[in-house]
Amino acid sequence: MKEYESIVLSADERQAALEERLFRELRERIAGELPRLKRAARPAALLDVLQALATAALENDFIRPELSDEKELDVKDGRHPVVEKYYLAEPFVPNDLYLGPDETFILLTGPNMAGKSTYLRQNALIVLTAQIGSFVPAREARVGVVDRIFTRIGAADDLARGRSTFLVEMSETANILRNATERSLILLDEVGRGTSTYDGVSLAWAVSEHVAKNVGARTLFATHYHELAALADAEIGIVNYTVRATEHNGTVKFLRKVTRGVSDRSYGIQVARLAGLPPDIVAQARRILADFEGGVMPAPEHYEDQVALFAGRTPVLEEFLARVNPDEITPLEALELLFKLKGLAEGE
Ligand SMILES: Nc1ncnc2c1ncn2[C@@H]1O[C@H](COP(=O)(O)OP(=O)(O)O)[C@@H](O)[C@H]1O
Ligand SMILES: [Mg+2]
Structure with missing residues (x-):
């Protein structure tokens, strides 16, 4: 009985020791084959990525973008690959984009909920996916290669670290101003919204002017402050676009179409x-x-x-x-x- 007892009581321990020994042996065997395993894993991973991109392109009707060294971005019927697939009851409305040497800065006005943020993101995604070698969600796309994509996009509050929304917004903007080059793509989504209207409009105005004049990066700036449209200035390459909306009997209808021009109202109440x-x-x-x-x-x-x-x-x-x-x-x-x-x- 005594003998048997000690066998039973130490079983767990011996099991753990055995397991550990086997594990260690296995690890050593694998370590010995590491160079071969890595060599095999690399093409497998690449193949996995490429086939995933190819499948996405095939299933979602993406096209092959044309890449160039020009400072341009010319998209016809671009779409947001995620919004069009997962979030919509209505069909997704495709939109064009043109940025070139004489039009570097798009000021996109339109009411809340019009589709401004979606438009910004879809175009950044098109540039990003084009530059990783993928097809893109559009009918046609010419992408002048960018060196970095900078974004200042709301929603990511940082209250946990004790920084107010506005402070985060401004320090991210400052970072963009310090680091963006003429070859960058910049997205500014509602910069200035985190403070009072006058402060916000003034800051957004000064930032935009600086970017257009002194940085010259291709830039998309979305804002529901339609006052900012007065900034448009052919000389420094700022052009107005708007996401159209109409009103009928006090109800706003979103058309989701991005066209040249200015939104005249903010439709906040509607x-x-x-x-x-x-x-x-x-x-x-x-x-x-x-x-x-x-x-x-x-x-x-x-x-x-x-x-x-x-x-x-x-x-x-x-x-x-x-x-x-x-x-x-x-x-x-x-x-x-x-x-x-x-x-x-x-x-x-
Ligand atoms: N091109 C589009 N076609 C169809 N629906 C769209 C389109 N763009 C945006 N939407 C819908 O409108 C909603 C609001 O868009 P969003 O870009 O957040 O607006 P904004 O930034 O102008 O407030 C999105 O969640 C999406 O469901
Ligand atoms: Mg938005």
Whole structure:
């Protein structure tokens, strides 16, 4: 019994020791063959990448881009490979892009939700995939090789590291200004949105002017501040484009088509309505907007007769109204708020 006991009790240990020995032996055998294994793995990996790119190109109707050393970027019917495949109920609207020696900087205006960010990203993806040797999602594409792609794109808040959205935005922009060259591609998405409108527009303006005049990199700048369109200047290569939207009976319709020109309105209130903001709040916002646009500083007493409408406001709604800034909010946060509001409406 005693003998048997010690065999059983030490079994685990011996098992572990055996396992370790076998593992070590295997490792040594493999290490001995390392050069051969690596030699075999490299072409297998390359083949894997190339066949994945080929399959993607075949299945998604990509074309072979033409690469050049010119400072150009000429895309016909470009698409965003991920958005077109996974996110859409409606068909994806393809868009052209032209950047060349005399038009280096596109200022893309358009309301929130129009498709500006998608357009920026799809073109950066086309350049990137072209330069890694892949086919690209477009009908035609001439890509002048870029040395780097710089992006300043929102959403990646860095609150965890104690840096405000605006600080992150500005330090990333500063980094771009320090490092971009004439051969770079720069994407600036809503630079300046993280602060007040006037600050934001002024910063965006100065940054754009500097990039166009002194850097000369091919640049796409998306903004819903249509005031910035006044920056367009043929002399330094800044041109206006807009993602078109129309309004019908107070409802905004997004056409998703990028054309030359300027967006005249921001349709913020219409988008808020689409998102399900209660009608009385939307109506109140329209009145305040009319005052702003008429050069009147809105003041509570202008709307006294409307106050009754708001008598039913709950503390949650009150807090919501105080906190929400549609210009700073991400689509995900907007959705969360929508659910909260719905919960509120049902709770009452
Ligand atoms: N070319 C397009 N065709 C169809 N739908 C699009 C297109 N571009 C964008 N969208 C849709 O519109 C939504 C908002 O686009 P986004 O680029 O984020 O707008 P913006 O940056 O102007 O606020 C996207 O999530 C996508 O579903
Ligand atoms: Mg955007």
